[in-house]
Amino acid sequence: MNNDIDASWHYHNGTKHPHGRLMGKLHTYDPAFRPNPYKVYKDIQSTVLPLDKSPSTSALIAISRNIEQEVEQIVPDLNDLARILYFSCGITKTINYSRLGDVEFRAAACTGALYHIEIYLVCGNLPGLDAGVYHFDPKYMKVELLRKGDYRRVLINASSNNIEIQHAPLILIYSDVFTRNTIKYQTREYRHAFWDCGTIIANTLAISSAHKMPAKVILGYVDDLVNSLLDLNTEKEVSLALVPIGFTKEAAAQEIPVIPSLNLKTEPLSNYDFDDQEIQKIHQASSLTSGREVKEWLGVSPKIKIPSPMENPISLDPFKENKIPSASLERIIIRRGSAREFSREPISFQQLSTVLYYSTIGVSADFLEPYGCSLINLYLIINAVDGLQSGSYFYHREQNKLELLKGGEFRQTAGHLGLDQDLPADGSVAVFFMTDLEKVLKGFGNRGYRAAQLEASILGGKFYLASYAQNVRVTGLTFYDDAVTEFFSPHAKDKSVMFMVVLGKKKS
Ligand SMILES: Cc1cc2nc3c(=O)[nH]c(=O)nc-3n(C[C@H](O)[C@H](O)[C@H](O)COP(=O)(O)O)c2cc1C
Structure with a gap:
């Protein structure tokens, strides 16, 4: 499916402004019906994150510096984790609107302030946090335990032995809850998924670099394995990208943990319950389904041809x-x-x-x-x-x-x-x-x-x-x-x- 690129053209052309044919012309959105911008797990064990907002590096250095994994061990502790998550997508201000009440704004820009991107983390033992699979709750600045134990091996397998994931003590996974954004933007949401994930990742890369921690964006992975690890209902929510952070010499546990289904209870993911089939189609068509496909997918980036400058640039x-x-x-x-x-x-x-x-x-x-x-x-x-x-x-x-x-x-x-x-x-x-x-x-x-x-x-x-x-x-x-x-x-x-x-x- 990944090679059948008509699927991308169908989606892209069909969601162009104005009048893309996959978009309803009469659709309206009233912000009074804005979905809850937080995923709420019920009855779950959580760890409150300590937050230190003190300054580190200049913003311009942080966004432009790339820290690579080398030989030196760099393992984030609970304080580092809190800073990474807060400065990626934590609440930075609250504005009261007469019609909507308090609206909480986040560290990164997001179309319509609908905040449809969630962050999960998979880690080995970190100073202050036991190995596990967690969900980040930005409202109460805590991480919620979905699975106890070291599940990094699942991500190593899903990414076909990606070297940075193999050596990362911590891997962030960004996911998208479709209907929190389709309520306003309809099928164009799948573009917004990456837009709004990208602005968050820019912050994640910058805050990691500010603390001299290696971080890298990984798109080469088997979608289903990652989604099952997070126990996502993929009709409603899917993973979009992985970011391994830090460096550890020890490889994660060799054995592949069994991934039982969790059936954790959450509040409804959105008050808008329309599953957009065109989004499902483009997501499936751009999914990677096996380690072999991941390996084939990776390679040298296509070079975009640029006409030479005409005169005196x-x-x-x-x-x-x-x-x-x-x-x-x-x-x-x-x-x-x-x-x-x-x-x-x-x-x-x-x-x-x-x-x-x-x-x-x-x-x-x-x-x-x-x-x-x-x-x-x-x-x-x-x-x-x-x-x-x-x-x-x-x-x-x-x-x-x-x-x-x-x-x-x-x-x-x-x-x-x-x-x-x-x-x-x-x-x-x-x-x-x-x-x-x-x-x-x-x-x-x-x-x-x-x-x-x-x-x-x-x-x-x-x-x-x-x-x-x-x-x-x-x-x-x-x-x-x-x-x-x-x-x-x-x-x-x-x-x-x-x-x-x-x-x-x-x-x-
Ligand atoms: C990709 C992208 C597209 C956006 N498009 C518009 C737009 O067309 N018009 C507009 O007024 N704001 C636009 N915004 C701004 C968002 O409305 C804004 O990020 C959101 O309300 C959150 O507020 P904040 O960025 O001040 O935190 C866009 C933001 C992003 C990231």
């Missing part, structure tokens, strides 16, 4: 490492929030340069080998950046240069491409994360669809952090798919948009 001027803004990652994550309006004032060329450079150095992932390669190309509409002509641009990442594609005033166009919203028209820069989807699917099969969406959203999450580190505001946005490709063509003629953000100045 502009060299960027990012802050040098010894001069970068020092705001700590923790402070930036706590302050982060999506911009709700922009002032139309320019950001500086150095601010834009710094965001582009530090966010795109590399994402550590099994589908991005060697480290530093990317499935994503960045196209920009520059409305207001000091010293730059307004117009459309392409970012040559390897050279750290911007190429002007078309000069002109495109605020209105940016507003239109971002689903006719004011934010991209008023912001300073709109950034479109695009990929050659056909090429990615030919290289990686349908699993490549997940990979491209995920890489784009991890980069998007880094854009959030890199911008806030410089007092630049950001928001994620959704878009009219084909209109974006058309606007950036002929340069972008074979490319599809995976993600979008807008950067700008706060309205005072």
Whole structure:
């Protein structure tokens, strides 16, 4: 099934704005019916996490530094675990709305603030926490014990002996509860699953790096094995990605633990109970079903062809490492929030340069080998950046240069491409994360669809952090798919948009 890439095209084309044919035109959503954004297990043993929010490393260093597993033992303790989970998706602020009451906002941006991504963990014995399979409860900052004992061997098998998983004392598993997001976004939810997982993973990678712990994104695994370990009802909830963290020399227990079904009681996963068959289909089609398939799937990342620059591209001027803004990652994550309006004032060329450079150095992932390669190309509409002509641009990442594609005033166009919203028209820069989807699917099969969406959203999450580190505001946005490709063509003629953000100045 993974090689039948028509499934990805069917899903992708069918969920394009406007009028994708898999989307109902008359669907409406009333936030008063927002599903509970927390998975609640009943009658379960839990451990409260101690939380220390004190600052560590600068946010820009944390998002750009890759720590690899080496020889030195790095085992997170309960404090480290608490920080990793909190700064990935903990509650960072509460806002009271007259109609909705208190809404709890999280460490990472999420479409519609619906928070449909859960985090589970599988670990050996950690200082302060016994080996087990746990669920993270961000509301009460605790981990809940699903299975007692060391189950890491299941993940080693599921990932066909992935080397980082073999040596990880702790592995996070991100899952998606479909109906907490389909209630608003219908079938397009499966894109949001990766978008909203990616912004969380950007934080996980950054906080791990801030504490000098190796962490890597793994998509090469047998889905069913991981879902059974977490005892997920896969019609409602599925795993999306694994992130092994830390390094231990000892391999996990050799014997494969039996995985009995748990039938743990939870509160209903959502008040919206419509199982979207198109989401089921694309998820099945992009699932890996055996160790052999995992092995075949891995390999060198497809290289996206980039036309050479036409004329004199502009060299960027990012802050040098010894001069970068020092705001700590923790402070930036706590302050982060999506911009709700922009002032139309320019950001500086150095601010834009710094965001582009530090966010795109590399994402550590099994589908991005060697480290530093990317499935994503960045196209920009520059409305207001000091010293730059307004117009459309392409970012040559390897050279750290911007190429002007078309000069002109495109605020209105940016507003239109971002689903006719004011934010991209008023912001300073709109950034479109695009990929050659056909090429990615030919290289990686349908699993490549997940990979491209995920890489784009991890980069998007880094854009959030890199911008806030410089007092630049950001928001994620959704878009009219084909209109974006058309606007950036002929340069972008074979490319599809995976993600979008807008950067700008706060309205005072
Ligand atoms: C991928 C993505 C797409 C988004 N699209 C929009 C959008 O189209 N319009 C909008 O106003 N906000 C959009 N947002 C912002 C979310 O509404 C916001 O993240 C959410 O309300 C949580 O608030 P916070 O980011 O301030 O924590 C988007 C966020 C993400 C991550």
